[in-house]
Amino acid sequence: MNDSIVSLVYLAAAVLFVLGIKGLTKPKTAVRGNTLSATGMLVAVVITLLDRNIISYEYIVAGMITGGVLGGLMATRVQMTSMPQMVALLNGCGGGASLGLASASYFLAMEGSGYTSDIMGTLAVSFVMITVLIGAVTMSGSLVAFAKLQELISGQGIGFSGMKFLNAAIFIASIAILVLLCMNPANSPLFWTLVALAILLGLTLVLPIGGADMPVVIALLNSYSGIAAAAAGFILGNTVLIVTGSLVGASGLILTNIMCVAMNRSLTNVLFGVMAEGSEAIDADEVYGGKVKSAQAEEISMILETARRVVIVPGFGMAMAQAQHAVRELADVMEARGIEVEYAIHPVAGRMPGHMNVLLAEAEVPYDKMVEMDQINPTFDQTDVAIVIGANDVTNPMAREDKGSPIYGMPILNVDKANTVVVIKRSMSPGFAGLPNPLFAMDNCLMVFGDGKKAVIDITANLDLA
């Protein structure tokens, strides 16, 4: 196959990827966008399979069948609540693929004529080593993230206070070895040391990060997997790898930033496992002090009867209680009575960017009812009832008012501005931030204690009878 034709086909594939991502800017065109992007992938892979340098096909076929079957099974079986784990695993595979590809190209060069000792040769080696480093960190880091989210290991941060010095030491050692390898590429034991150190670095980077920060980590690893692919593109001089790798790298970085802003955490703090400094421990009894009112389903449905506008504020607790469908049925009953219903989605309501939207979409909630924080916040003034289900920290008014609070400055949903706030919650236990929530003690707040799904079904049943 003529090289220019191959390059042109790669260009076409890159265009399809860009159009595919563009399709994702609207829910209506998103499916078509994904199909376009998949077509680009097919075209790129098929043209590569026709490459004249490919002599043996048995490893390729075996690998594609194994990966295809595994990927297909995972994609069709995964629960929507487990989507963060799935994406973490896919990120890990992306990093692993770049690592495998870079290692293969290194040994292929070693077995052949080796790398030249001029600047081009040194650059070629450095691309290989950079890909190895990023790919291996992405792979092992993603596996740790997967294990944490799947609860195979503790979701809490694991590590000791000096962990960042260890990480810095491993990182510096890796860079030193990388430089040594650029000067003497033939030293393959050194190469394996680099692989081992990079894998270790991925572990020690992600292990100390706590469960609440996982959305940031997943987005960041997503970015790394893209950058690893772009670096691999420099090894092979393959433009489609460079273009798509950098697109994915940019995407991951943007999402990382969105998540950091939504949690009021700087990226450095997340990466080094630093929690915001709390002035002093806040006593929950002092905050609640007998001011918390609890209510039964009947009372709630009576309040809903006279409401004109209701906003539902879902958190991951709702998904844990498998209450999405019940919530949507409640919304249906309310809408049938002429009540305006919307869902307020905090950026970190789920466990990864946009996760809550997917969980609600699965329960057939229309996407135009899911309203972002910035749009819905000004409307709480005109809201009769806000129903908070399985969410806690993202509604804590301390983030807005209490300058000494560790979550001060975090953007929250201003549910306390609504006429009545109904909080459906198992108990008074604190959320990820470990703080009491003064919202629960407010005059306009009613607590419904119990299983989220059962509580919602009870409210729906009562409202339906009314």
Added chain:
Amino acid sequence: MELLIMQLALFVLSLFLGVELITKVPPTLHTPLMSGTNAISGITLVGAVLAAGAGEASTLVHILGFAAVVMATLNVIGGYLVTNRMLAMFKRRD
């Protein structure tokens, strides 16, 4: 060297294109965006195939290439399928 500079230019321009494109994606679609771009990053399959199919190479190269092909294909197939599954749910009520 000139080729390399061109590739570097391509890399930088694509980063900007990525930022422009991604900031337009609404938060509702951020999860499918992640799994979708993830599938796209499985484009490493292209390089993996070249390594796994290299003629004059040791078993080590073939095994590394094979591992890369497995992981990249998993990334591609798993990523696109799961993205499609999620996006179909957003479309359902139209």
